[in-house]
Amino acid sequence: MAKKQYVNLNFKDGTQSESSLVLLKASIDEKTPGDSNGQVGYFFIEPQGSVMALDMFPAHLRPQGFDKQPKYSISASIENKQMQEPVRIGSGAGDHYKFKYGKLADGSDAKSYPGDALEVWRKVFLRAGHMKGCPPLNIGALSADYDPVSIEFAQDGGEIEIAREHYVYDINSVVSKLNQGQSPPEHSSQTVMVAMVDRIGTRSMIEASEQVWPAKTFIGKVRDWIQTVSGGTLRWKVPNGNLTWPDDKDWVFLVRALFTKKGGAEDIRFLSSPETFVLKDTSYTHYQHPEGTACRQMKIDMDVLRKQLITLMTDDTEKITLDVKLWFIGSPYLGLANSVEPKVIVGTLHPLWGNAIGGGGIAKTVVHELGHICGLVPHYVPVYSEDKAAEESPEENGKWYYAKGGLGHHCGEGATEENGEIDGKPAKVMGGGSCIMFHAGDESAPKSFCGVCQSLLKRADLAKLGLSNVWPKGWSK
Numbered sequence: 001m002a003k004k005q006y007v008n009l010n011f012k013d014g015t016q017s018e019s020s021l022v023l024l025k026a027s028i029d030e031k032t033p034g035d036s037n038g039q040v041g042y043f044f045i046e047p048q049g050s051v052m053a054l055d056m057f058p059a060h061l062r063p064q065g066f067d068k069q070p071k072y073s074i075s076a077s078i079e080n081k082q083m084q085e086p087v088r089i090g091s092g093a094g095d096h097y098k099f100k101y102g103k104l105a106d107g108s109d110a111k112s113y114p115g116d117a118l119e120v121w122r123k124v125f126l127r128a129g130h131m132k133g134c135p136p137l138n139i140g141a142l143s144a145d146y147d148p149v150s151i152e153f154a155q156d157g158g159e160i161e162i163a164r165e166h167y168v169y170d171i172n173s174v175v176s177k178l179n180q181g182q183s184p185p186e187h188s189s190q191t192v193m194v195a196m197v198d199r200i201g202t203r204s205m206i207e208a209s210e211q212v213w214p215a216k217t218f219i220g221k222v223r224d225w226i227q228t229v230s231g232g233t234l235r236w237k238v239p240n241g242n243l244t245w246p247d248d249k250d251w252v253f254l255v256r257a258l259f260t261k262k263g264g265a266e267d268i269r270f271l272s273s274p275e276t277f278v279l280k281d282t283s284y285t286h287y288q289h290p291e292g293t294a295c296r297q298m299k300i301d302m303d304v305l306r307k308q309l310i311t312l313m314t315d316d317t318e319k320i321t322l323d324v325k326l327w328f329i330g331s332p333y334l335g336l337a338n339s340v341e342p343k344v345i346v347g348t349l350h351p352l353w354g355n356a357i358g359g360g361g362i363a364k365t366v367v368h369e370l371g372h373i374c375g376l377v378p379h380y381v382p383v384y385s386e387d388k389a390a391e392e393s394p395e396e397n398g399k400w401y402y403a404k405g406g407l408g409h410h411c412g413e414g415a416t417e418e419n420g421e422i423d424g425k426p427a428k429v430m431g432g433g434s435c436i437m438f439h440a441g442d443e444s445a446p447k448s449f450c451g452v453c454q455s456l457l458k459r460a461d462l463a464k465l466g467l468s469n470v471w472p473k474g475w476s477k
């Protein structure tokens, strides 16, 4: 049975499983008392079976003595029949190492070092919290997905409960609440702050305008139109396919009418109590949220609108354009990861549809966002020379793509570029990805890392978490 060695943690004397340094101690036989004092002995690192290729790793992540002959030999001075030395194993995830020791530099007298083989693992701590009423982070479900890449998760401290807000977007302000009343995490570079939140999105503003007079269906003077036509509803789609802000009490910002007079003079007037005539159209596509509905279409009650217009218009009014500024759900995401620091927020309600997301769906978002924190998905990965670990020109990750429907860097395994829409405009988007690091996903989306992402996670140095800390040169050549 191999023993886990968490190579990304900091070396602590006495905590043998932490860091890539393993403190080896051996006793040396003497022919006559004291004859070994001041002499030198040797430890040898013994990779077991096949291990990850050396050219993926810089010198400080390789087994010590990689550039020597015999390979992986480390000298140690002998005092009082003892030699001891912290020796560095490699950082390739899942690799196994054993050791030998002896008095001869060529290893010809080397004996096996007692103990189990060490298996290379990384440990990531989670300082987790959830908004009141939102489900907490399920670390057990997460760990199983990271087993194939030898990353283990452990909770830092207790699960914190924070106040509930309907929508959040600013990762920093949310996760800072997880530190309230607590000292900073002990493993600060290997701890991810994770907050389970209600919905992720922004209250953004959009404007819809249309000429309401002369109406297409009525020819005549504006005053006649106002007085003779009763009833009627204008139905306007929220521009760019967006959804209204769900709060029924607070979604119209303002309504104004632009009056154009004979000769071209213009007059802009704000209309009062817009909530009495600008309404959400729940007969069209809409979604129920806790605080109201998110609708694709609004309706304008012409009877109420006319009563206001009639008091504002003059005999020489030739044209009236109505202008509605409303709040809509902007930047809806299931989860977000900070691009530098290890901070994550995960939504537990769907940002557009308002429904509670099932445990399986939430678990996928958690796996995806922590993938970013562990460095996915870099555009370039470094390559090093086998013998001296000199940095060579980087390799391009053929699965990488940026934006194309998502936010940031993602994996296009199994995906194809399609014609789609971004913010209501035609654009190239990626569709049908089969890796969990694809930018979009719901309950039915795949949950596992593709081969490329697995390999990236296995070679990632997780001594300092965060996308740009794991691959500092991963973004441009």
Ligand SMILES: [Zn+2]
Pocket: 368, 372, 407, 408, 409, 410, 438, 439
């Ligand atoms: Zn992502």
Ligand SMILES: [Zn+2]
Pocket: 399, 411, 412, 413, 435, 436, 437, 438, 449, 450, 451, 452, 453, 454
């Ligand atoms: Zn992938």
